[in-house]
Amino acid sequence: MHTLLLLTLMMGTAAIADAADINKGALIYSVHCANCHGGSGAPVMPGSPNFQRGEKLLQADFALLASIRRGKNAMPAYMGLLRDQEIMDVVAYLRTLQR
Ligand code: HEC
Structure with a gap:
């Protein structure tokens, strides 16, 4: 049981440890996130954070x-839709939107 859990954790970490790809992240963002979060990170949907101002970005990548x-309230969950590596690519891209 413990071995299985440890193995799962290790595999998960290995998948995430690959360097994030900002260009892939930008593409995923434009397809899945821009409708609500805006193409340049200024929110379109009321209640979503302003990434240009860095809102909600003072968190670790893991968080x-x-x-x-x-997901969170009006925001859908992306587990099963995007792989963790793809989400980490988007997170890297989110960090470039701040100005
Ligand atoms: C249907 C609209 C919608 C879509 C699509 C959407 N979001 Fe959101 N997102 C929101 C809203 C609304 C909030 C604010 C949720 C709250 O705090 O109640 C939010 C919050 C967030 C937050 C802050 C979470 C926190 O810590 O509070 C992040 C990061 C985020 N979204 C990233 C993304 C990414 C990346 C995508 C695309 C993969 C995405 N969102 C797609 C509406 C959306």
Whole structure:
């Protein structure tokens, strides 16, 4: 039981440890996120954070990954839709939107 859990954790970490690809993240963002979060990170849907101002981005990548996987209120969950690596690509892209 413990071995299985450890193995799962290790495999998960290995998948996420690959360097995030900002260009892939930008593409995924334009398809899945821009409708609500705006093409340049200024929110379109009321109540969504302003990424240009860095809102909600003062969190570790892992914390952002967790929120995006499970969704939040009006925001859908992306677990099963996007792989963790893809979410980490988007997180890397989110960090470029701040100005
Ligand atoms: C249907 C509209 C919608 C879509 C699509 C959407 N979001 Fe959101 N997102 C929201 C809203 C609304 C909030 C604010 C939720 C709240 O705090 O109540 C939010 C919050 C967030 C947050 C902040 C979470 C936190 O810690 O509070 C992040 C990060 C985020 N979205 C990233 C993304 C990414 C990346 C995508 C695409 C993969 C995406 N969102 C797609 C509407 C959306």
